[in-house]
Amino acid sequence: MTVAADGSALELRGLSAGYRGRWVVRDVDVAVRRGAWVAVIGPNGAGKSTLLKAVAGLVDHTGEVLLHGEPLSRLGPRARARAVGYAPQTPELPEGLTVTDYVLFGRTPHLGPLARESRADLEIVADALDRLDLSALAHRPLRTLSGGERQRAVLGRALAQRADLLLLDEPTTGLDIGHAQALLDLVDHLRRADGTTVVSTLHDLTLAAQYADELVLVDRGRVVAAGPPADVLTAELLAARYAARVTILTTPDGAPVVAPVR
């Protein structure tokens, strides 16, 4: 792995995850610099989402997950949720709740089980809504939002957790290219402003290459390549791992573009 181990915000050591006795993800070693954005890529069923869920503590796993050198396994669920924000790939959007109610869910790990949200919590929600350009929709029912607005609301919930590490599972699912870019621009802006470390799965390799500092290519549960986008996105590697016929182009400013060829 090319990322320096020291000063890393997140470190995975020998992480296996999934279901006990039938690991979906095996022996993963990854280190992520503080404030970096790492995109986990790989073919369908490679174990990308499971890897993220293991970091969030949502599936069985062995090995170590260290955040700022501290093992997350020592934290209870609430403390872990204060440290790790998680936006799921297919979020459940309960009926009858507003955007504010939903983003306020992000404050859950900061509230006691029976506590009511305080003014400070609502200020954090207002801030998240503002940054995600959702203020005008604050009191709209969740179910009436468009796809792009929904993804921003889910991001808003993760943002309201005020965690150092943000895990985004396919944040651009269902978004057209313009909305996808707008959302990723937003994530990039937020992580630079707050110094948040971001680990996301992304199926669009070109977008992954343009936004992430590093790519981690996972196949059949194992990390098969990792490093700067230009090193990972080679036609040979993608042919081998995705069974895809692609050619790698380059944008004027040097970012790789993965173009499928017939």
Added chain:
Amino acid sequence: MMSTTSHTSDHPPGARERLPRATRLSARHVALAAALVAAVATGSVLLGAIDLGWQRVLGEVVAQLTGGTSPLSEREAAILWQLRVPRVVLAGLVGAALAGSGAAYQGVFRNPLADPYLLGAAAGAGLGATLVLVVAPGAGHGALGPLPLAAFVGAVGGVALSWVLGRSAGNGTATLVLAGVAVSAFLTAAQTFVQQLRGETLREVYTWMLGGLGTTGWDEVLVVLPYLAAAAVVLCLSGRLLDLLALGDEEAGALGLRPGVVRVVVLAAASLATAAAVAVSGLIGFVGIVVPHLVRLAVAGSYRVVLPLSLLGGAGFLVLADTVARTVLAPAELPVGVITAFAGAPFFALVLRRTRGRVR
């Protein structure tokens, strides 16, 4: 909200000082619901086979408060205080228990058609009551007699059995529902068997099954009150947590919640309240589905609103239904369960249509 409203005059709408509002119970809604309950209860107290006259009832209340002389005869005062008032109060408590528990079950099972009898409370209570009616016919039907006790134990036992069986099969709510179905079927079969042992008790068994508040006194009120009070406190505090459960266990877990703990606490509170209600009133159906849905349609879908307003709405609804039950064919009485089913079944069908495709 609150203190921020003074700021808004200095800033254009949408300025940052104006905080977004979370869906919450408003004092206006509580006041409105409470006024509705009070109005229905007052009407119910005044209606009956014997017309006491509202001026004279008012005079009696004033006399009680001031120690003056009452316009009511001793017999009329007894009708008022020993029959009508406890019956209205009990109808309110039972309605609140069933509707609040229904809302809680819907939250725990993430299913709008869940009702408080889902985990075998009804079948268990039915078996308990039938056993007493068959084994000890003529045994006391009073609030502290064997019938309500057996019904209560049966209801709690049914739910506990479902819980144990469901846990042994897995951790999710789906296995719990299936366990509830299995336990209910088994207990109902047992109940039918016991009831066939003595055919002459059939009418009594059915009367109990259909639910009624006909034999109410203050004892019944005292039996239900502590369970309902405890459950009401737990449920009103659990609104935010039930909203979180709607995200599913995985997402709720990612936010630091322990869904299993929330489920067991909420189900225990709701089931005890249901068992207490069933013990004194038999099986009254549909209250637990109709009322929470009316609240959702009329006010908001958040459990922070649905739970407290279902408690109040359930009280109003059952007092109204019981009033109809004892006046529509007066002096004969209909089982109140027939009235709630008459009103509830068509409503249930409507809800089913509205939730088409969304029931998991």
